Amino acid sequence: MLEIAVEKRLGDFRLDVKVDFEATGIVALFGRSGSGKTSLVNLLAGLLRPDRGRIAVDGRVLFDDARGIDLPPERRRLGYVFQEGRLFPHLTVRDNLLYGRRRVPRAERAGPHFERVGIERVVGLLGIEPLLARRPSDLSGGEKQRVALGRALLAAPRLLLMDEPLAALDQPRKEEVLPFIEALRDELGIPIVYVSHSMEEILRLADTMVLMSEGRAVAHGALEDLTSRLDLRPLTGRYEAGAVISVTVAGLDLTYGLSELRFAGGTLLVPRLAAAIGSQLRLRIRARDVSLALSPPGDISIQNVLPAVVADIGEESGLGPHGGPQSGSGGDPAGGEVRPQVDVRLDLNGVPLWARITRRSLQELALAPGKPVYALIKTSAIDRFSLGRPPGRRFLPPD
Numbered sequence: 001m002l003e004i005a006v007e008k009r010l011g012d013f014r015l016d017v018k019v020d021f022e023a024t025g026i027v028a029l030f031g032r033s034g035s036g037k038t039s040l041v042n043l044l045a046g047l048l049r050p051d052r053g054r055i056a057v058d059g060r061v062l063f064d065d066a067r068g069i070d071l072p073p074e075r076r077r078l079g080y081v082f083q084e085g086r087l088f089p090h091l092t093v094r095d096n097l098l099y100g101r102r103r104v105p106r107a108e109r110a111g112p113h114f115e116r117v118g119i120e121r122v123v124g125l126l127g128i129e130p131l132l133a134r135r136p137s138d139l140s141g142g143e144k145q146r147v148a149l150g151r152a153l154l155a156a157p158r159l160l161l162m163d164e165p166l167a168a169l170d171q172p173r174k175e176e177v178l179p180f181i182e183a184l185r186d187e188l189g190i191p192i193v194y195v196s197h198s199m200e201e202i203l204r205l206a207d208t209m210v211l212m213s214e215g216r217a218v219a220h221g222a223l224e225d226l227t228s229r230l231d232l233r234p235l236t237g238r239y240e241a242g243a244v245i246s247v248t249v250a251g252l253d254l255t256y257g258l259s260e261l262r263f264a265g266g267t268l269l270v271p272r273l274a275a276a277i278g279s280q281l282r283l284r285i286r287a288r289d290v291s292l293a294l295s296p297p298g299d300i301s302i303q304n305v306l307p308a309v310v311a312d313i314g315e316e317s318g319l320g321p322h323g324g325p326q327s328g329s330g331g332d333p334a335g336g337e338v339r340p341q342v343d344v345r346l347d348l349n350g351v352p353l354w355a356r357i358t359r360r361s362l363q364e365l366a367l368a369p370g371k372p373v374y375a376l377i378k379t380s381a382i383d384r385f386s387l388g389r390p391p392g393r394r395f396l397p398p399d
């Protein structure tokens with residue numbers, strides 16, 4: 001359990017965060033640039049001192065101004081991985097890793113907590129064995145981040161803080177590092193607080209989310225719930241509008257190279273996935289990739305046609321004119337300018353899905369809450385990057 005109640009003034013910016021959450025798996029700290037994510041992580045790590053408040057991890061108090069407690073960073077037993085690895089340039093990879101090990105206080109160098117992050121295991125999990133003799137200058141960006149992760153883990157932290165660990169990497173390098181982060185989550189059982197402003201990354205990795213806005217934690221909870229909440233859409237972002245769905249790989253159509261994914265709302269066909277039948281996946285379907293029809297269309301190339309009911313109709317997500325949430329659901333939110341699109345929340349047998357359609361379609365189809373419709377989703381709408389494995393479950397290696 002992570003208990004946070006802190007206040008901190010930084011110039012004109014005021015951070016005032018009160019949130020308690022279960023620290024298991026990966027907890028995403030999400031928010032726009034400048035919402036206070038890094039400052040909050042620095043307060044947790046002990047790199048920044050709150051003006052007042054209290055921070056506790058699993059009942060262990062790290063900071064409490066009322067009781068005069070302020071543990072220095074090295075006694076907090078938290079690991080920290082930054083955007084850029086910050087490895088020691090003059091040390092080999094092996095010595096960088098051993099540096100992490102030496103940071104463990106003597107009294108803690110025993111027991112299951114310490115042993116589960118043994119050097120061989122961490123090196124194996126992160127695939128960095130071939131790099132041990134190299135220096136950081138001879139590593140790619142992705143390799144540096146894997147070593148930085150290893151160094152943080154070898155210090156046997158109670159909690160790992162990761163602040164935009166992939167932000168400095170290009171897409172192929174991101175894809176290279178992501179499976180290692182997933183492996184840590186699933187194999188080591190060390191909770192991770194993961195800062196990112198990339199919803200794609202969060203959807204892939206996290207199961208819970210703390211949503212930050214203007215120095216406050218405005219919501220926290222299960223990722224599926226927060227991403228389907230209409231009131232939070234202005235904060236979860238315009239391009240990120242979409243739904244997260246947990247599915248089971250149910251079959252493979254070898255003739256056409258399609259995988260069948262089953263969930264409570266039906267079956268989805270997607271281009272063949274490197275996942276064994278029976279494995280669980282979480283995928284994301286963006287609102288802009290979903291169309292609606294009142295009856296199941298006949299002559300159409302779209303393979304995924306799923307019955308649904310309109311649950312809610314909201315403004316296209318994004319920022320209002322002053323950077324805040326939009327108000328109302330009418331067609332005139334920004335001083336006379338009609339927004340051409342709306343987001344329709346659908347209910348597929350209890351599973352939420354979003355469709356972004358034009359306001360004109362909304363009227364022509366006379367859509368309203370309760371109306372039965374069909375959701376049309378192209379097979380290619382489900383991009384590989386959006387596919388994550390649900391936290392805590394093992395994933396069979398790609399074939």
Ligand SMILES: Nc1ncnc2c1ncn2[C@@H]1O[C@H](COP(=O)(O)OP(=O)(O)OP(=O)(O)O)[C@@H](O)[C@H]1O
Pocket residue numbers: 010011012013031032033034035036037038039040197
């Ligand atoms: N030492 C400081 N003095 C004054 N203002 C600061 C200081 N540190 C941070 N801020 C301000 O606090 C706000 C929050 O910054 P912070 O880095 O925590 O945001 P963030 O959500 O991590 O942003 P990003 O995603 O861009 O990294 C920003 O407006 C920043 O300019």
